[in-house]
Amino acid sequence: MLERGSHLLTDKVVVVTGGAGVLGRQFCTAIVKIGGVAIVADRDVEAATRAAAEMNKSRLGRAEAASLDIINPQSVGALIDGLKKKHGRIDAVVNNAYPRNRNYGRKLEDVTYEDFCDNVGQHLGGYFLVAQQFGLFFRDHGGGNIVNLSSIYGTIVPRFEIYAGTPMTMPVEYAAIKSAVVQLTRYFAQYFKGAGLRVHSLSPGGILADQPAGFLAAYNGHCASKGMLSPNDLVGALLFLLSDQSQFMTGQNLIVDDGFSL
Template identity: 40%
Template sequence: MEKLLENKTLLIAGAGGLLGALLVSKVIEQGGKVIAADINQKEMRERFKSLGIDVENEYLTLENLDITDEKNVKEFFLKYSDIDGAVNSTYPRNKTYGSHFFDVSLESFNENLSLHLGGAFLFTQQCANYFKKSGNPFSLVNISSIYGVIAPKFEIYDNTTMTMPVEYAAIKSAIQHITKYTVAYINDSRFRINCVSPGGIIDQQPDCFLQAYKEKTHGVGMLDVKDVVGSVLFLLSEQSRYITGQNIIIDDGFSL
């Protein structure tokens, strides 16, 4: 039986992260070759080791990539001629990211937009440029968020030091529109970009937050990162051949 991503070469940017590393493992399981790219090779290798990913696997190539560096990104795409699709799971941010609304300076806000949204723009632009030069079908998946779709439910952060960063909401909503803008601009059925917008993903949050969040869902609460992977694999595959410019929400009803 043919696997979902047989004979495909897929670029995972941010491969050392929680979602990126799991995607690397699952793409290989589905028969695809992976170019795993991250700004920090050491952390990426350690994450792979924790997941049992063999870094010597013939289906895996490790690369350095700084998604906020225009020269680096452009040179990266010149190295390859056989990329069939990509996932941008990067999450660049500065040291003051995550401050409460009234504590966010304009300088910090602008810097975070430049890093995260600017990086998403650059990566999307260069994927489109790569397609125009190669002419080969290409599917890009951008990672947005439920908070790129709806306003934050601030009450779930009561009794915690956490908040929903204003920069995050601005960036994730804009990523959805850059996705639509770019596929409309390229206007070619062979080039597709879609978004996946997860709800909250479990990552050592306090119990009071987890319970408050769960009450806003249909019962599952915060998602495990593995709950997001299936939609990304689908969008990278031929099963979604004419799906483009769309946003798939995975949130167990949190946004309803």
């Protein structure tokens, strides 16, 4: 039961990879607001520093910027070692970075083999590396919590017609990456059963970002109420997965999409 005045993540150290990005900033802010220590871990360390400074202005907990490249094993290891030394604990990691190369997002006809492998390797490979290294740390240090960002496109096939008349598409690499993230989550949850470790994926629907009006109308027509979501609309689901409120769940994929994928 939620108790009056209780803070679900008070003093817990939660690493958010890609913490300086659109969703990452929102996630870190929410963690700080309920008394946690948010580690804004990003390859763009200047953006992470700016974001953490903003979060620290008026909150209960605190944010710290950290340099992290999720496709570099030394970088992942150094972050874990540094946090262990500084805080003596790490409670959770949110695998949320969004690495992609400059050719990412092309139409299927135009995706080269090299770009496909590069984008899948960076994103899926990076998520594996973070989950592996933090998972082993959690197993050896009394438990922890991993949340992997997937997407509705890890579960459903795209409705290509909603992109008609726009330069947008749903990249084929994304389908491969995000569906694999859901299954990787289940694999890790099974592998670490009994080790005090819980592993989930969170699958958002589309997030508002100045998309063309025609696309928004087509997208929103498949939804239950609001349609395209704001980053803040995902926070409740993330905090639920990170907290003891979901204590007896593991290996689940939580879809937050206002019904788009039904």
